[in-house]
Amino acid sequence: MIERTNIAIIGRTNAGKSSLINLLSGQKDFAIVDPTPGTTSDNVVTLMEIHSLGPVKIIDTAGINEESDLGEKKRKKAFIALEESDLCLLTFDFYELIKTNNFEIEKELLDYTLNKNKQVLLIFNLIKDKANIDESQIEHYRKRFESEFDVPSLCLDITDFTEQNKLIQFILSNFKFPNKNFDIFPKLSSKGMVFLNIPMDEETPELRLLRPQEIVVERLLRNFTIPVLYRMDLKSARSKDEVSQNIEKERFINLINNLKNSKEGLQFVITDSQAFDVVGKWLPKDITLTSFSIAMTNFMTYGNIDYLRDSTYKIDELLKEEDLILIAEACNHNRQCDDIGTVQLPRLIQNLTNKKFRFEFSFGRTFPDDLGKYQMIIHCGSCMTDRQKYYRRLEMAISQNIPFTNYGMVLSYCQNKELLLRALEPFNVGI
Numbered sequence: 001m002i003e004r005t006n007i008a009i010i011g012r013t014n015a016g017k018s019s020l021i022n023l024l025s026g027q028k029d030f031a032i033v034d035p036t037p038g039t040t041s042d043n044v045v046t047l048m049e050i051h052s053l054g055p056v057k058i059i060d061t062a063g064i065n066e067e068s069d070l071g072e073k074k075r076k077k078a079f080i081a082l083e084e085s086d087l088c089l090l091t092f093d094f095y096e097l098i099k100t101n102n103f104e105i106e107k108e109l110l111d112y113t114l115n116k117n118k119q120v121l122l123i124f125n126l127i128k129d130k131a132n133i134d135e136s137q138i139e140h141y142r143k144r145f146e147s148e149f150d151v152p153s154l155c156l157d158i159t160d161f162t163e164q165n166k167l168i169q170f171i172l173s174n175f176k177f178p179n180k181n182f183d184i185f186p187k188l189s190s191k192g193m194v195f196l197n198i199p200m201d202e203e204t205p206e207l208r209l210l211r212p213q214e215i216v217v218e219r220l221l222r223n224f225t226i227p228v229l230y231r232m233d234l235k236s237a238r239s240k241d242e243v244s245q246n247i248e249k250e251r252f253i254n255l256i257n258n259l260k261n262s263k264e265g266l267q268f269v270i271t272d273s274q275a276f277d278v279v280g281k282w283l284p285k286d287i288t289l290t291s292f293s294i295a296m297t298n299f300m301t302y303g304n305i306d307y308l309r310d311s312t313y314k315i316d317e318l319l320k321e322e323d324l325i326l327i328a329e330a331c332n333h334n335r336q337c338d339d340i341g342t343v344q345l346p347r348l349i350q351n352l353t354n355k356k357f358r359f360e361f362s363f364g365r366t367f368p369d370d371l372g373k374y375q376m377i378i379h380c381g382s383c384m385t386d387r388q389k390y391y392r393r394l395e396m397a398i399s400q401n402i403p404f405t406n407y408g409m410v411l412s413y414c415q416n417k418e419l420l421l422r423a424l425e426p427f428n429v430g431i
């Protein structure tokens, strides 16, 4: 998961969208440009860094006005890109617009996009030698169209690569990412260390920390908070041999006490979910405890963790025998025999509730449009995908009034309901 801004380029066929992605990314031959309508058949993605904005994903979409069965499929993909974006560049063929004065499609697109809380900027594609029109007329029409749409606009020759900087400056001066400064830990102070428990086993990848661990460390450092990274020997911690278990317990408790009694003090403890039960037992109750997975849930949902908490509690409060649960994973990965999504979660839920539910699964980019037949959605942590993709799915569930939660919350809930409540304390959640 990389935190970045998603920019979708949308508009009719032949508006200049592919040329715009090429101009913005500075790659002349990146997307195929051709006067044949419908050349772009699927979303085309490129990544870049824009100074002062950070990492950016740009998505070129197919024209939304293509009338055919294929056009319908392309449109669906374009709308997904739009819903997963932070900023939409609504692109027009400027001369066509002057000629026809027809912007009904774009108006609908603009309303839809603004309703989804996305920012929109207008790009008027003006190829200078295409028509005989002087600068004052260009400015006259640009202002007229801008007032029709009531969002900032820029007129430029998209095929002219000297215009790249003008385009970037226009984006930088008009785009404001509303959630940019959203913090994972809303109550974090720069005073007091944070203890990070990171057990490592055979499945832990070498030479790197897991992405949620990296993100948490980065956030703490940025806040001048001192992170203390600790590797718990989970095998010993769980051992039936009391001597080795006590050695590990003592090592852990000693460090916690030293931090707590230090001048800096200890703010809270954050653990990998797989050690949640052990840390929950060992850590004194007056010390705040949470998990990487709960922290990432807060991050991925821009603080909408309440909805996931409430949904989790519906597992045994509301669900009835034979209810249908969708288990969704954001990537395709090879499945082990005790796969968490397809095997462990259904088993844990049935053991907890003593009810027989039906389960459906979706993987990777596939996610149903109509969620109406499900009584609950349980999503993976989405570590491999954009936060925007995850959030779009959450918004779909909220708009259809379907409970939506994730693996981390459900696993904690099934293990120990009290522990889940404890883990939610560092966030702005009504307990």
Ligand code: SF4
Binding pocket: 329, 330, 331, 332, 333, 380, 381, 382, 383, 384, 385
């Ligand atoms: S959490 Fe989701 S995105 Fe990450 S590896 Fe698991 S299934 Fe894939």
